[in-house]
Amino acid sequence: MGAMASNRFNSASGPSQRQLRVGELIRRTLSDVLMRGDLHDPELSRLSITVGEVRCSPDLKVATAFIMPLGGHGVDEALSGLRRHRKELRHLVSREMTLKYAPELRFEIDQTFDQMDETRRLFSDETVRRDIAAPEDDSPENEAPGDRD
Template identity: 65%
Template sequence: MAKNRFSEGSGPSQRQLRVGELIRRTLSDVLNRAEIHDPELNRLSITVAEVRTSPDLKIATAYVMPLGGEKREEAIAALARNKSELRRALAKETTLKFTPDLRFLIDETFDRMDATRRLLAQDDVRRDLDRDD
């Protein structure tokens, strides 16, 4: 079985990181300017936290979070419904040779950070951490 560099634990390439950041900024701008012709999507304030691209740059997964963390399913549904219009806006505003297919997922970074803080605040965990000092 052939191994690619991702199966060996290495991270994304510099090119993937650059393209992902370009897409993130562009999507954020488009959503902020409410350029999409969907009033439901334009009513939502959505943060694009990160965009990860596939190694061939044909798929871009945007990790998003609606303001306050509420209406997550509604935000994902609205973004998915307007995926082709968002992709067209992306093609118009970037100099990418090919515009990747867009996927949208909820950014769970803050949820994981909150869970970690709760875990570290538990008495038995704090006691164990204090003992290591």
Template identity: 65%
Template sequence: MAKNKFHDGPGPSQRQLRVGELIRRTLSEVLARGDVHDPELNRLSVTVGEVRTSPDLKIATAYVLPLGGRGQDEIVELLARNKGELRRMIGKKLALKYAPDLRFRLDTTFDQMDEARRLFAQDAVRRDLDE
């Protein structure tokens, strides 16, 4: 069984999943409304695809992608620059004992899905699947 980098067991706990989803929704709302006091960040539309939390819920890693794919290089940097303000907003909106330390990574799942579609569209692969 492959190990998850956030949990030694078979996967994240229900609590991790629930808190991660609450953080994802809150982060999405805050970014959509432009509540952050950074005009550079507010000019970008950001999709928060997933948030994974550590088992102790002290670290939350948000997987983000700018809408339309433009600005990928700067989005993680802009979010990291504003993580203190984002952390305070999340802590205020969610009734968590501790607001988690936020980390931001580029979401590559869309690229992976495109690659999977490309592979499945190949004649040799379709022929193997049909058999």
């Protein structure tokens, strides 16, 4: 009863603990593999690629890695390089992990980096800075002691 019951409840509320755990493990392993330069690809080894997140399918057969090259430069090169070496990366990652099946690796650009840049741009925007810095005029602390009669 254990596994079935927990799956039934997890299906509607996003990824299961196991999906999250395996995804994080793949993320770290893939990051290590890319950092060490285990792939012999000069184009890829020039790029410092961040693996922001890895999402696994419910059956753990497919893992999608969301990546971004350092500074956001060479996005297309990074994607095509990683996709070209998909099978080799799958082998390198599975060799370091104790999963029954090595998941198929897919690669997408991590859009959250764009959102972070957009947020920084907004914060540096003059009017937004003024709004954030503006003192709260209507807060009770600013009242003089004799004002409340």
